[in-house]
Amino acid sequence: MTVVLLNPHAQGGRAARAIPKLENWLQAHAPDVSFAAPDKLQESLAMLHNLPEGSRVVAVGGDGTLNRWLPAVLSRHLTLALVPMGSGNDCARAMGLYGLSWPAALGHALNGPAQPIDTGLACWTDLQGQSHDTPFLSSLTAGFDSSVGLRALSGPRWLRGLPRYLWATLKELVYLRTWQLSVSADAEPIASGPTLFASSLNTPSFGSGMPAVPHARIDDGQLDALLAGPMGRPGVLNMLPRLLIGQHLTDPRLQCRPFKTLTIDCVDGVPLAADGEYLGLATQLRVHCQMAQLQAVTRQTNSNRPPTMKA
Structure with a gap:
């Protein structure tokens, strides 16, 4: 079974404008495919949970849409396809879909082969001692990046994509701080002390196309940690343009290394975000790579990657 599921709230609500066009296209090219655009998240999740295992769901939306639907997709062993209509679209970039017109993306989503x-x-554990399990597809950020993502949610509506993220970054610089973190990768201590951020990447980019870990791959059986030690406002402002072009990894204040399990401890709590969606403050965090767990329709495979331990 195949269903096309659109998130009408994606792109700040602009994705809803595509509903008539997608319905007309499907009637003309795939009349047997179901289409839905539930207004509420619980309605979308209910539809996903009711699909037969192994069905193909074509998600029309962005990284936030995929993050909200991912638990249901994984629990039902659904095949995920994507028509990019989000603000960030970092998953679409990693899947080779970014830049496609929506008809081309939809045609490929319906007919393209899937791969793991x-x-x-x-x-993670929050400040109240409650435990949470949060799957993610693109990134899990801890520290400054999460604070930027939270601020971006309240940014000007006329700012979209990367400009909105840059606006939030500059705003967050006013309140720049570090967090006391203890970080281990695959049981090896790699950092302890004041830390600006400690992010985990499955995709090469985050924050609407910032190439944070350009060599990261979604099918190599590991995630990539990107850590930044303490730096002031001038240091962040100096790093930002290099980050935009993927030339930041030579900075001695940064570490980049692959891992299968990452452990972060922070007594006072560090802000977390998954795929750009703010989660809350965590005192303990364990990030695991779930190798080949999701069947997805992509346009490229990137399993051959150079090993990178530290920048």
């Missing part, structure tokens, strides 16, 4: 890709799982 990795996902991440964040197991």
